[in-house]
Amino acid sequence: MRIALAIGDAAGIGPELAARIVADADANAGDLIVIGDRRLLAEGARIAGVAADLPVIGVDDLSRPLPSGSVLLDLGNCDPAGVARGGSSDAAGRASLQNFAAALLMGKAGIADAVAFTPFNKHSMRLARPSYVDEIGFVNAVTGATRSGREFNVLDEVWNARVTSHIPLSKVAETITTDRILQSLLLTDEVMTAAGIADPRIGVAALNPHAGDGGNFGHEDDEVIAPAIEAARAQGLKVTGPVPSDTVFVRAIKGGEFDAVMTMYHDQGQIAMKLIGFDRGVTLIAGYPFPIVTPAHGTAFDIAGQGIADTGATFNALALGRKLARLHPRPPATGEARADAARAIAAQVAPEHAGE
Template sequence: MTNRAPIALTQGDACGIGPEIIAKLFRTPQAVGCFVIGDVAVQRRAVASTGGGLVVAAIERAADAPDVPPGCIPVLVPPGLPVDLMAAPIGQVDARAGAAAARCIEQAVRLARGAEIAAIVTAPIHKEALSAAGVAFPGHTEMLQALSVDAGAPLPPVRMMLANDELRTVLVTIHLSLRRAIDAVTFDAVLQTLRISQQAAARWGEPAPRIAVAGLNPHAGEGGLFGDEEIRIIRPAIEAARAEGIDATGPFAPDTVFMRARRGEFDLVVAMTHDHGLIPVKYLGVEQGVNVTLGLPFVRTSPDHGTAFDIAGTGRADASSLLAALEMARRL
């Protein structure tokens, strides 16, 4: 990694486990070529809570990251961090932590758009803390989408994919109430998701992925008995995608299609709503799960778990999902 652009790890919510899993990651050889965007004091506290033994040093540029010696965590401090961030209580929602998380994401995108880094790996943020800080985005995905283009420019269509070694799921709708998400399942949204999924799979070496499309209603509508979105919207979108050469099939019953994909019948599943798609992947274990934002002009991955306020500060957090996210970023 030393002769390539480094990978940036955003620190996430300072009151959660993000800084701790970053500290654990830097105790592995996989951290070579990475640096943290965040607060130096917060990262030192996380090192102490996870056993010490690492030095935390501020760097001025992303390009300085490969020059730090082994056993050192390089931290690039973004502008605008709250000066009293360390006063935010660990394990609680705090506007200061939300504001700091947003500043880290903003800096990471600036570096990615300037080609100063190879990818962004984001530690978990807390949506309530973001909101308390006045950040007008419900989560990472929407914020990264808006920051990836100049103000006033059309937003790139993006989708969330959650993946592990057994299952990959791409979502048509993301952070919406269920009532609004159903309305957001349109022909264009489904077809666009299939196109984005096809393009993303080609990036990781699968130019012709077998894509299963899950229905919206129980039993995929059962021929219109339990809802007609499959007939009116989803099936026509699949047919349009197939006319473009995309190997998409369905719609299949949401309660069985993930099992079929896990057994190897499909390479990925497109699901209509957030929980339809993410519950099966997370049930298999968050330790190896990776969240990937598809459609951005840069690579972004993250662990598939949250801030885990209940164990923050204890040093017990597992860094496996962050490590998997880093490895996925390198593959992409």
Template sequence: MSERPILGVLLGNSAGVGPELVAMLALKDYYADYCRPVIIGDLRMFEHGLKVVGGDVPHYVIDDLSQCDWSKGYPVLDLKDQDPAQVVYGEASQYCGAGDLHQLDTAIDLCKAGKIEGFVFGPFHKGAMKMAGMHDESEHTYLANAFQLTTPFCEVNMMDDLMTVRTTSHVPISEVSSIINETTLREAIELGEITGESLGHKPRIAVAALNPHCGEFGLCGREEVDIIQPTIEKVVKETGWNVTGPYSADTLFISALKGDFDVVVTMYHDQGQIALKLVGFQRCITVAGGQPYPIATCAHGTAFDKVGKASVTTDSFERAVRTTAKMAMAKREKANG
């Protein structure tokens, strides 16, 4: 176990299912196969999660990661900011949003200090974080600003070994075409390459078309002819990366899900999300693509309707833990040459 990466395990939004998920995996002793976990959040919320799922595990409070001894149980870095009695379960609130941000800030600082190698987090609630003062579009932008990134980043959706990267993300469909250009597409392709390499391999990248029938050579839209195809050719020539396309989006995922590609670069949010979530919603995770440390979470969100019922499935969160650990090991091996 001493060779496994040290990962932060953040409880997530207190009003959601995050504390239950973290507790369920602790009861299964799931973390031990992949990492040395450090639970980050309020001790009382972790114990509340254990109570909800009907079990207990050895755990103890630490003030610094030098105090971790996994033979004693689960170390909990107690942030002392989320009283279960003050949480309104199943609702977004400023109180719980502040807890989300405190967990994020703590994990960011621990990464920068070299005390953890990455982290996995229970679902946060963007609305609650904004109530608590977050001005960024999402936690991914918040992370990028905290790490002072100057390179492409975005949430990357992953199911099993297939990931999707978006050229445009949280924007209205009416604005998608105007945002697709050489720069935005190159950034998406680069993000796919970086994230694929973070898992320890050179990815096979497919680029989706925007228009029906791949634009029909310009008869049904010119984005493929004027932007997408020329950008792919330029990227391949300049980098040698394994990038092909554009492919008609209505058939691309048939090939991708058979294993022909590792990464699909989509033109807009739902173009990839629908495909992955239809085939394997419980198997989907979200990777913080482009960040300097391995970071991932489950794809299903806070699931307010399931809070307190111990009925949430753990498959997605398990995969997030597993993938984060794999990325951490690949990063360590690359650093060691």
């Protein structure tokens, strides 16, 4: 079992988290392929006060079966001395994109069974790649996926799915449609079932206060969300709603009524999940042949370099990635797939491709 772990933004807590994970025997269960610059991992280890020594491999080594145990794929792409801690930068964004692309290409080839990353900073990534929108779009571009995945947040036994994600709040009402909500419900049921949760119970959050209050506060809940719920029920899903969003998480987490909450937009779910378990929550990008996981918190620029970053969510992310990969094993990478991945990764880190 191998997990490709991409080091995230160099100006945040990502290098420290990666170093702590490498040094933690429990967190490092199963072989890791840590991806990034060896100088950045060494800086993370210095900040954390741990030893994070790993055998170092180069891109060409991916063409052959790797030795057992964890290794560091040194891309030599980010000298920490050239990155100002605690702020966005083109250099950090470029390295994050290259690390993530390498991890995804290893997942696609079967060199890695799952992909993980310590937190990225989207502003940094957009400085390096202006076309960058979010992780899902990048996954599709790098892997050539024909089906777009979705993000889920996982906190203990409760999942949060969402219909829209990284769009302005002003566009949410016009973006949610009955079909989009139905497809999100079907994918949520599919992903959770594949994760070993049989017949997941999904509570659907309303868009408007008091679920629209019979039309007094908007008509989307009655005219857009409710029909999607009925259509999902007709296909055998266990769905409840629309439930006012100020109580749906109470019913899920305190009442144990739902296995998942589906929200209409990003912060409708993220605020609740992070408030309840900021240092435990995991983001899962599902719908691809391999799981993609990361801690649900961000780069924490405010505490970067202080040596106090908590690995709880990163540990949980790796554990979820391993669990999902074990539930759905794939055949090992062929020699041809390894060679193709090595060539593609080498192209990603070439200077002429830096801004693509």
